[in-house]
Amino acid sequence: MTPETAIGPDGKPPLIGPGHTFATVTDKISAMVLTQRTPRVWWVGFAAGFAGVMLLLTTITNLVLRGIGIWGNNIPVGWGFDIINFVWWIGIGHAGTLISAILLLLRQQWRTSINRFAEAMTLFAVASAGLYPALHTGRPWMDYWLFPYPNTMGMWPNFRSPLIWDVFAVSTYALVSLLFWYVGLIPDLATLRDRSPTRAGRTVYGMLAMGWRGSARHWQRYETACLLLAGLATPLVVSVHTIVSFDFAVSVLPGWHATIFPPYFVAGAIYAGFAMVLTLAIPLRRIYGLQDFITMRHLDYMARIVLATGLFVAYGYTMEAFGAWYSGNTYEGFMITNRFFGPYAHLYWTLILCNVIAPQALWFRKVRARTGLLMLIAMFVNVGMWLERFVIIVVSLHRDFLPSSWGMYHGTRWDWGMFVGTIGLFLTLFLLFIRFLPMISISEMRTMLPEAAVKEEHA
């Protein structure tokens, strides 16, 4: 809880606690997987997550048996929790790619200790996100129809629709994130292979490491591959949420049809994602004693990114209102008035509280130095970003152009069940990841140590 006082050579607190060597870094991180007793809190979390997975399976079974009528979606609100949760999850994933790709290109070394689990977070968030549109089709066993393939019906997808763009964007994103994560893991899997005390561990990690032996020539191509993947993942991550925003912006609905949507969605995604990274990092460093690796400086930087992207998002909200007023369009004007004062106004103002007002506390260094407060603000943002999608989707849809087609939307218990279920799925996958794979990149942490520097005369 107390801010660390040690000062590194650059006049800032060091990114890695004092006294570490290649051996201690390797042993400490690999021991969390190989030898250390699984903490009791892990089991509690896993039990909760697993219960959530069971709930998810129950809701999916009922959905497949009875159809999507069990959800609250109905005309005029044809998109409900399914799309809200899809956008929420996929947005959360974006911080992982930002940390692993964009911060790598920008040579931000502090990313090293958080990139592995942030990438894992991306994968599991994308998996949770992907479930929703797949199930929303109503007949998920026909989902392969989404992909272009020669078929006996002689039909092809309509490539002019943003929804098919989304299929390509999200599946590419999922695959590239998986590849990037796996490539990053290979040297660490070799470490686990060489250090595992059990035969089963040596065999499984050995197969996954694919015979990695740390050859100088291999490292060279490996580094090139990582750098190129980072360069490719950077425009990819921006394109994914841009295309998600096209699902809305390309339509002609007031509240959706706005040119600010792509940048505003991308900023919102990074905002939500960093809040989730904080939500995961703060308990992790406490439970596993990782204060040496995930230092207060890391938390401070992440808090600053939350603050900055939060301001982008606040600008987005302002411009939405300004655009509605300045356009002079009756329907746009009504949409924004309805958002401020209509039947869902309480959700809009809660969203403003969570996403615009609460993060302003991060201006203060004292707030950024307190893990409890950071966790609280991250929770506000997690909730706020969910509400943002609710407001964009439901509040724009529920007042159709004619008052005769107005309606109200409420999630049913099955909607809530599935939402809680995907949180359980995310938690379960994440806990399995930290139990069986190194949650911090060991090989990259070694490069951060002063003894990793090669003196010039040898170069």
Next chain:
Amino acid sequence: MSRQTGLYGLMAEFDDVNTLAHAVRTTADAGYAAIDAFTPFPVEAISETVAEARGERHNRLPFLVLLGGVLGGIAGYLLQYWASVIEYPLNVGGRPFHSWPSFIPITFECTILGASLSAVLGMLALNGLPMPYHPVFNVPRFALSSRDRFFLCIKANDPLFDRVNTRRFLERLGPQHVAEVDL
């Protein structure tokens, strides 16, 4: 020669990255070409010296990635063109069949996909991975190469290799151990 002796090469172990960097430099300068260094993390200077000694200056990976990206993008665009214009022309709100601006997002995604797959598969293929068996793992202490030790291997198929003299050469470079690597 190596086939007859059952020897893959000689492996020297170092406990410090600078000693290894110096050893690799010296070995390269002595004219050995069939060498490899093993480190627990990427060390650019060492990788470059090894590549230079082996006469492998090129890194073909960036070219493969470019090729994969270009092919992916072309394939993505042609797929959309063929499906929307030739195979299944569908009038959607009077838009032209060849609505090229609408084809850009998928073309972009396919470019990234092709390039990323080439980066990963190309890296593995050029590195010869997966490789289920490799002689260097026959040295028991080699397991430390993924923790905190640095290794230099001179292969037996190097023209300058001599079981006794090469060993003597390696021992002068300040290693902790020198071991024979069985095939």
